[in-house]
Amino acid sequence: ILNVEQSPQSLHVQEGDSTNFTCSFPSSNFYALHWYRWETAKSPEALFVMTLNGDEKKKGRISATLNTKEGYSYLYIKGSQPEDSATYLCAFRVVFGNEKLTFGTGTRLTIIP
């Protein structure tokens, strides 16, 4: 059974502050790690797909890093804005041939104006 964990479960951050959270996943049979942002009453939106150890990806104020050897990924948000309030989900996929994404519990981020 694959176990993907995210921490913290929830986070309150002052507007303008930077923050980060973690996704932990099995380090064996790694294929890809997905990050999604999920705003209430909307669909989960893909942020990044990461595949290589040491990968760093950036989209505006949001960036992510990947360490496949130790089985973790960090998501960073710089200068948090109210529109960043959402649940951030990571999802792990094992080696090619198995299409299932295994999701973490999510980190619920609330930005305090």
Next chain:
Amino acid sequence: EPEVTQTPSHQVTQMGQEVILRCVPISNHLYFYWYRQILGQKVEFLVSFYNNEISEKSEIFDDQFSVERPDGSNFTLKIRSTKLEDSAMYFCASSVTGRGLEGYTFGSGTRLTVV
């Protein structure tokens, strides 16, 4: 921006009844998926579908569940005889390829409540 659309957004059904959840994936996507999230739990995989057949399914996806692409646009999930534990948010998703190297496009979900 192309979207995956799901209908209905909410469905309440009596235990034992059949329900059909509908999805319209993005037109040039080839792989389709159903996931669900029971309240307070993780999002979990149900099934993937490619070339008009199931390519992978989870242990949850038993004989009570079926999927179909009845025409060129719709992708449906049928639950034959609903149980209380089927109450969840059901998400449809699609991707161009099944390789997992691009993010999936999710719909906004159907909240199914079984009473």
